[in-house]
Amino acid sequence: MEKIIVRGGRKLNGTVKVEGAKNAVLPVIAASLLASEEKSIISDVPTLSDVYTINEVLRHLGADVHFENNQVIVDASKELTTEAPFEYVRKMRASVLVMGALLARNGRARVALPGGCAIGSRPIDQHLKGFEAMGATIKVGNGFIEAEVNGRLKGAKIYLDFPSVGATENIIMAASLAEGTTIIENVAKEPEIVDLANYINAMGGIIRGAGTGTIRIEGVAYLKGAHHTIIPDRIEAGTFMVAAAITGGNVLVQGAVPEHLSSLVAKMEEMGVTIIEEKDGLRVIGPDKLKPIDIKTMPHPGFPTDMQSQMMALLLQAEGTSMITETVFENRFMHVEEFRRMNGDIKIEGRSVIINGPMDLQGAEVAATDLRAGAALILAGLRAEGHTRVTELKHLDRGYVNFHTKLAGIGADIERVNEEITIKSEQQAAVSE
Ligand SMILES: CC(=O)N[C@H]1[C@@H](OP(=O)(O)OP(=O)(O)OC[C@H]2O[C@@H](n3ccc(=O)[nH]c3=O)[C@H](O)[C@@H]2O)O[C@H](CO)[C@@H](O)[C@@H]1O
Numbered sequence: 213m214e215k216i217i218v219r220g221g222r223k224l225n226g227t228v229k230v231e232g233a234k235n236a237v238l239p240v241i242a243a244s245l246l247a248s249e250e251k252s253i254i255s256d257v258p259t260l261s262d263v264y265t266i267n268e269v270l271r272h273l274g275a276d277v278h279f280e281n282n283q284v285i286v287d288a289s290k291e292l293t294t295e296a297p298f299e300y301v302r303k304m305r306a307s308v309l310v311m312g313a314l315l316a317r318n319g320r321a322r323v324a325l326p327g328g329c330a331i332g333s334r335p336i337d338q339h340l341k342g343f344e345a346m347g348a349t350i351k352v353g354n355g356f357i358e359a360e361v362n363g364r365l366k367g368a369k370i371y372l373d374f375p376s377v378g379a380t381e382n383i384i385m386a387a388s389l390a391e392g393t394t395i396i397e398n399v400a401k402e403p404e405i406v407d408l409a410n411y412i413n414a415m416g417g418i419i420r421g422a423g424t425g426t427i428r429i430e431g432v433a434y435l436k437g438a439h440h441t442i443i444p445d446r447i448e449a450g451t452f453m454v455a456a457a458i459t460g461g462n463v464l465v466q467g468a469v470p471e472h473l474s475s476l477v478a479k480m481e482e483m484g485v486t487i488i489e490e491k492d493g494l495r496v497i498g499p500d501k502l503k504p505i506d507i508k509t510m511p512h513p514g515f516p517t518d519m520q521s522q523m524m525a526l527l528l529q530a531e532g533t534s535m536i537t538e539t540v541f542e543n544r545f546m547h548v549e550e551f552r553r554m555n556g557d558i559k560i561e562g563r564s565v566i567i568n569g570p571m572d573l574q575g576a577e578v579a580a581t582d583l584r585a586g587a588a589l590i591l592a593g594l595r596a597e598g599h600t601r602v603t604e605l606k607h608l609d610r611g612y613v614n615f616h617t618k619l620a621g622i623g624a625d626i627e628r629v630n631e632e633i634t635i636k637s638e639q640q641a642a643v644s645e
């Protein structure tokens with residue numbers, strides 16, 4: 213079984229570079245299906261398992277996809293098929309993001325129902341409400357959602373009950389090729405939405421207001437492939453910022469965009485962490501003592517739920533009582549049990565946790581219960597006494613490229629091993645001695 217083994221106690225120092233954002237590249241690759249002419253060239257693409265999965269989905273749908281040297285080249289000019297089977301959606305929920313583009317281009321999309329996952333039930337009713345408002349008929353049966361429209365989708369006025377990132381993206385993609393104007397209200401304002409809109413605009417789309425609460429899309433008859441560079445990953449950046457702070461280190465997180473990270477910067481500064489804006493990123497200097505704070509996760513520009521577990525690791529070291537309230541996902545505290553295995557004193561009360569720091573964390577064998585939990589456990593391991601062994605690395609590989617080598621590059625004592633093989637070779641060595 214593959215494991216990451218961390219030995220705690222080292223201060224991190226140096227420079228670490230951030231990759232292109234997972235949550236920007238997945239919708240951008242899905243949107244490349246909108247181009248019925250010319251290829252798209254997408255740069256700064258991270259080599260994550262989720263990227264390989266979305267590329268497979270596109271190939272399955274009939275697009276030519278090449279992924280080399282952090283560049284994805286998509287030719288979706290041939291006729292596309294319309295079905296994304298469960299084998300892909302099960303691996304990665306973001307596969308549902310092909311639905312809006314397929315529906316707009318083909319008049320039909322059939323996508324396996326995503327189902328629940330570790331962090332919550334994650335319905336897609338707001339995506340479907342948008343498609344219906346644009347004239348699509350939705351049928352659910354045999355584990356699939358099928359959306360169909362007679363002729364072209366029609367522009368519509370859509371109000372989202374919650375500023376869902378995925379619903380905003382799926383509806384933007386569908387509306388880009390619809391007839392007439394679509395206005396979406398109460399939309400997500402995440403930087404990844406802006407990145408998607410910039411890409412579609414480069415393809416010939418007309419999208420205004422991305423990054424604000426209302427987006428207006430003038431539908432066009434066709435879109436062409438375009439060249440687009442993905443924004444830096446603010447969650448990967450944030451994770452390294454916490455790594456620097458939790459070890460009392462001094463790290464330049466190269467590529468971190470301050471405007472994308474303002475809530476995290478504010479909260480870390482409240483804890484006593486020094487954060488300096490430099491020309492090419494953010495320098496993070498950890499203090500000797502961390503102060504306790506309260507955090508509530510919210511849609512952007514509020515505090516990101518994708519940084520909740522990493523901040524929990526940091527708050528375990530704060531001197532006093534802190535509270536984290538999770539308002540975005542109903543079940544995103546699976547990592548609490550794992551932190552408890554490391555001696556973490558954390559109480560769950562409904563949608564909040566109470567953390568009584570500081571704690572003498574102890575190394576233990578723990579499992580990544582989801583992607584960010586995996587990163588958070590490794591962060592806690594950087595501070596724990598002894599060895600922390602983190603398993604279930606498939607979650608981590610969805611969102612972090614070479615996480616352990618990047619941490620080792622700034623001074624962490626960390627390695628990734630296939631423990632069965634290690635044990636076997638030790639046994640073999642013992643036998644042959
Ligand atoms: C690939 C990607 O970009 N993933 C991100 C995206 O996920 P994702 O796009 O799935 O997240 P959403 O913003 O859609 O979900 C937020 C909340 O809204 C609920 N909801 C959503 C859609 C819907 O139709 N109905 C509904 O009830 C969800 O169950 C959840 O409780 O945004 C999340 C919130 O910032 C991040 O944690 C994920 O990392």
Ligand SMILES: C=C(OP(=O)(O)O)C(=O)O
Pocket residue numbers: 235305306331518583584611
């Ligand atoms: C929850 C996340 O991603 P996804 O929506 O792809 O599961 C994440 O990036 O933390």
